[in-house]
Amino acid sequence: MFPANELSKALYKLNIPLRRFKTGTPSRVNRKSIDFSELDVQEGDKLTVPFSFETKERPKNKVVCHITYSNEKTKQIILDNLHRSPMYSGKIEGKGPRYCPSFEDKIVRFSDKERHQLFIEPCGENTEEMYLQGLSSSLPEDVQLDFIHTIKGLEHAQVMRAAYAIEYDCVDPTALKATLEFHDLEGLYGAGQFNGSSGYEEAAAQGLVAGINAALKIKGEEPLILDRGSSYIGTLIDDLITKGCTDPYRMMTGRSEYRLVLRQDNADIRLTPIGHKIGLISDERYNAFLYKQEQIKKELSRVKSLSIPITDDLQKMLREKGTAELKTGCKMIELLKRPQITYEDLKPFDLTREDLPYEVFEQVEISVKYEGYIKKQEAQIKEMRRLEAKRIPDDIDYSTLKGLRLEAIEKLSAVRPQNLGQAGRISGVNPADVTALNIILESMKNDR
Incomplete structure (x- = not known):
């Protein structure tokens, strides 16, 4: 693999702000050379x-992972050879991902730890390659072999591919719009890990959004902008273009203030209508989605109206679940609201239940149990979107605006937010600045 040095030079000539990051990957070893007899088994989800x-049919986990640990011998080999690591010798200067450091980084940062947990993961159902999760390294191959062979279960491991680290150029993502088009280079979009994120899901998500927006621009249609309340993709992009990043950005649920609404079970509810509108979801799939939504609506209506009478079996179930017995009959929804009670618990007492897909029951149960919290977050999202709707002209000159602090002018000029909501999320821009900017925008609107 050869570096694309000329590409970086071309980007520099276009005055695109670049920075240097690094990443790495662990060794792959031969399954047949691993001694699994003393390793802890990690089953997949049932x-x-x-x-x-x-x-339509849920796949079954056919393979398992295993856990093992490094030890003092492993640690000593790393420490004895740190001078041979490109990252510690200065050959690699890029900033690495915060949440998956190299193994030598772990040894140095957490020098008080006697051992570190490692996952041995199959690379596929029909391959002999096993992925040593947690063992990324930039050390020479002979050192890697030495420390791998000190680890329980890997004493005779055959390395099929050694671990390695690379460094690469990426853009300062504050140079991008929410569409991932460059502010100063119309028609040029940043995609993937180049935008300052880590790889895999984050990179794929940005490639999807950049590709969609490039196609929409060519067609002369409105761009696709996913906001923080719609998706983790929207959160990821907004964080990058608004706050920038000093190390490869990794998307985690904790980064979203709306994570109770942004769940994997309702991703179709949030995003299928958008996908259908821009032509990425077929009519057949969209109609299936609408049918599912109708099933959820009808089932929710049913549990609200269905009365559950008191029986000895019902009272016994409630006692066993650690929740209060009933004094009078009640609607099914009232029982479903209890945290200890699930749909399956109520199945013997639910005489009108239809044979619906699991996903329908799941959506109803979640919406019932978390109704108050979900409504609160939906109100927050509504307010956020009210501010997002207040667009800021692309050609606005913040240095000419009165009422803004100097720091706010500098930060707003650097990030160039596309709306008032994004402006309020910029570090160094406070609520008073947002209020002042809102007044300025209103006056500009009235002057036109």
Whole structure:
């Protein structure tokens, strides 16, 4: 693999602000050379969640992972050879991902730890390659072999591919719009890990959004902008273009203030209408989605109206679940609201239940149990979107505006937010600045 040095030079000539990051990957070892007899088995989930809502039959986990640990011998080999690591010798200067450091980084940062947990993961159902999760390294191959062979279960491991680290150029993402088009280079879009994120899901998500917007621009249609209340993709992009990043950005649920609403079980509810509108969801799939929504609506109506009479079996179940017995009959929804009670618990007492897909029951149960919290977050999202609707002209000159602090002018000029909501999320821009900017925008509107 050869570096694309000329590409970086071309980007520099276009005055695109670049920075240097690094990443790495662990060794792959031969399954047949691993001694699994003393390793801890990690089973997969019994109830699997498919990647697509179109999947009719849930896939079953057919393989397992294993856990092992490094030890003092492993640690000593690393420490004795740190001078041979490109990251510690200065050959690699890029900033690495905060949440998946190299193994030598772990040894140095957490020098008080006697051992570190490692996952041995199969790369596929029919391959002999096993992925040593947690063992990324930039050390020479002979050192890697030495420390791998000190680890329980890997004493005779055959390395099929050694671990390695790379460094690469990426853009300062504050140079991008929410569409991932460059502010100063119309028609040029940033996509993937180049935008300052880590790889895999984050990179794929940005490639999807950049590609969609490039196609929409060519067609002369409105761009696709996903906001923080719609998706983790929207949160990821907004964080990057508004706050920038000093190390490869990784998307985690904790980064979203609306994570109770942004769940994997309702991703189709949030995003299928958008996908259908821009032509990425077929009519057949969209109609199936609408049918599911109708099923959820009808089932929710049913549990609100269905009365559950008191029986000895019902009272016994409630006692066993650690919740209060009934004094009078009640609607099914009242029992479903209890945290200890699930749909399956109520199945013997639910005489009108239809044979619906699991996903329908799941949506109803979640909406019932978390109704108050969900409504609160939906109100917050509504307010956020009210501010997002207040667009800021692309050609606005903040240095000419009165009422803004100097720091706010500098930050707003650097990030160039596309709306008032984004402006309020910029570090160094406070609520008073947002209020002043709102007044300025209103006056500009009235002057036109």
